[in-house]
Amino acid sequence: MTQGQGDYRILQEAALRDYLAGLPDLKGLLGGEPASWVITEVGDGNLNLVFIAKGARGGIAVKQALPYVRLVGESWPLPLSRAHFEYLALSRQAQLAPGLVPALLHHNEALALTVMELLEPHIIMRKGLVSGTQYPRFVDDITTFMARTLFLTSDLALTAADKKEGIAAFAGNHALCKITEDLIFTDPYRIADQNRWTVPYLDALAAALRDDMDLHVAISRLKLKFMASPEALLHGDLHTGSIMVTDSQTRVIDPEFAFYGPMGFDVGAVLANLLMAYFASVGHERSPGERRAFEGWVLDTVEKVWNGFARKFLDLWRAEAAGDAYPISLFAGEQGAARLEAERQAYMQRLFADTVGFAAAKTIRRIFGLAHNIDFELIEDPRKRAVSEARAVRLARAMMVETGSFPAIADVTGAAKKLRDWQPEFANG
Ligand code: SR1
Ligand code: MG
Numbered sequence: 001m002t003q004g005q006g007d008y009r010i011l012q013e014a015a016l017r018d019y020l021a022g023l024p025d026l027k028g029l030l031g032g033e034p035a036s037w038v039i040t041e042v043g044d045g046n047l048n049l050v051f052i053a054k055g056a057r058g059g060i061a062v063k064q065a066l067p068y069v070r071l072v073g074e075s076w077p078l079p080l081s082r083a084h085f086e087y088l089a090l091s092r093q094a095q096l097a098p099g100l101v102p103a104l105l106h107h108n109e110a111l112a113l114t115v116m117e118l119l120e121p122h123i124i125m126r127k128g129l130v131s132g133t134q135y136p137r138f139v140d141d142i143t144t145f146m147a148r149t150l151f152l153t154s155d156l157a158l159t160a161a162d163k164k165e166g167i168a169a170f171a172g173n174h175a176l177c178k179i180t181e182d183l184i185f186t187d188p189y190r191i192a193d194q195n196r197w198t199v200p201y202l203d204a205l206a207a208a209l210r211d212d213m214d215l216h217v218a219i220s221r222l223k224l225k226f227m228a229s230p231e232a233l234l235h236g237d238l239h240t241g242s243i244m245v246t247d248s249q250t251r252v253i254d255p256e257f258a259f260y261g262p263m264g265f266d267v268g269a270v271l272a273n274l275l276m277a278y279f280a281s282v283g284h285e286r287s288p289g290e291r292r293a294f295e296g297w298v299l300d301t302v303e304k305v306w307n308g309f310a311r312k313f314l315d316l317w318r319a320e321a322a323g324d325a326y327p328i329s330l331f332a333g334e335q336g337a338a339r340l341e342a343e344r345q346a347y348m349q350r351l352f353a354d355t356v357g358f359a360a361a362k363t364i365r366r367i368f369g370l371a372h373n374i375d376f377e378l379i380e381d382p383r384k385r386a387v388s389e390a391r392a393v394r395l396a397r398a399m400m401v402e403t404g405s406f407p408a409i410a411d412v413t414g415a416a417k418k419l420r421d422w423q424p425e426f427a428n429g
Pocket of ligand 2: 046
């Protein structure tokens with residue numbers, strides 16, 4: 001399955017056709033003559049090329065890393081090794097959370113290229129959320145994915161030696177971590193060339209973020225936690241653009257930012273992107289209140305994602321605690337069991353506080369940093385867009401600076417509900 005031979009070159013359609021034609025398994029899977037295959041570049045992400053190839057018998061998805069950031073161009077080089085880490089993460093996630101990541105069909109280390117099953121008719125979840133679609137399988141699947149990948153790669157489940165081998169295997173992915181450290185935890189709070197926001201409506205808010213020392217302290221604490229807390233193997237970029245869905249299936253894709261970091265970063269990413277879908281929703285209405293049912297589903301999903309994740313994580317801890325942390329020999333008898341259970345609850349409370357903080361950071365970066373998302377970007381009227389964004393930022397600032405006033409997930413959704421109709425000063429211009 002894995003090949004290491006050959007020098008790197010960017011494969012365009014014709015070269016990819018020849019390459020695939022030389023791989024008997026994939027040739028058979030596609031079926032028919034290579035000349036008849038339809039190969040299309042479909043990548044709309046920030047970093048890579050993504051092709052879909054279809055033949056008489058079937059289809060595949062091919063992802064190739066570029067030696068630079070696609071969104072910006074050759075002026076921003078980026079190591080090809082991210083394809084290696086993505087492949088490694090996908091392989092590990094397939095073992096830990098079977099059926100929730102795409103099947104791997106082929107990997108070429110030198111070409112930084114991976115071939116995966118074609119997910120069809122799945123769509124990128126963010127696109128579905130923009131169009132107001134509800135996904136009934138999502139909560140159960142994403143909570144299983146997060147609970148299993150995070151718990152089972154942590155010190156709660158692994159020996160110290162195995163855990164440290166895991167950290168070592170992903171330590172080289174530091175260039176991708178640096179993107180996160182800069183774009184999420186630093187740039188939105190200072191003047192940076194690549195920042196952008198909805199002008200002129202959010203100019204004052206952007207300036208306020210740059211002067212807000214309470215916020216600077218809070219984001220710096222989160223940045224340190226991100227850099228210095230190798231708790232578990234993270235996906236590292238778990239937003240709704242990294243999730244493909246149908247009514248009945250969920251697949252997590254694109255773990256090229258994978259590394260050992262704080263668990264709340266992944267959980268917070270999911271919650272933040274749901275909350276942004278909620279605040280953006282009113283901007284996609286064609287008639288007032290049209291999307292209320294969808295918005296209710298989104299907030300319900302926010303609550304169920306945290307509650308379901310916490311329940312599954314705790315179930316794993318109670319049933320599969322084979323790790324070197326919390327040795328069971330220290331918690332003997334009824335009293336020991338009770339103290340350990342209380343400790344588990346305290347652990348989840350700390351993880352929830354991390355999740356709230358990271359969710360806030362993930363929100364602010366999408367409104368003032370380099371990489372925005374279509375939830376807001378597809379709201380054509382800039383004033384309407386800015387109103388939705390300002391509501392999300394108001395909640396995010398509170399979540400980051402006053403994290404303690406959100407002790408439970410219902411406090412987050414309650415605050416989001418209250419902000420649904422809040423009018424910033426510029427709203428009626
Ligand atoms: C330069 S890369 C910008 C963003 O795209 C990825 O999806 C990550 O979220 C990254 O921060
Ligand atoms: Mg991605």
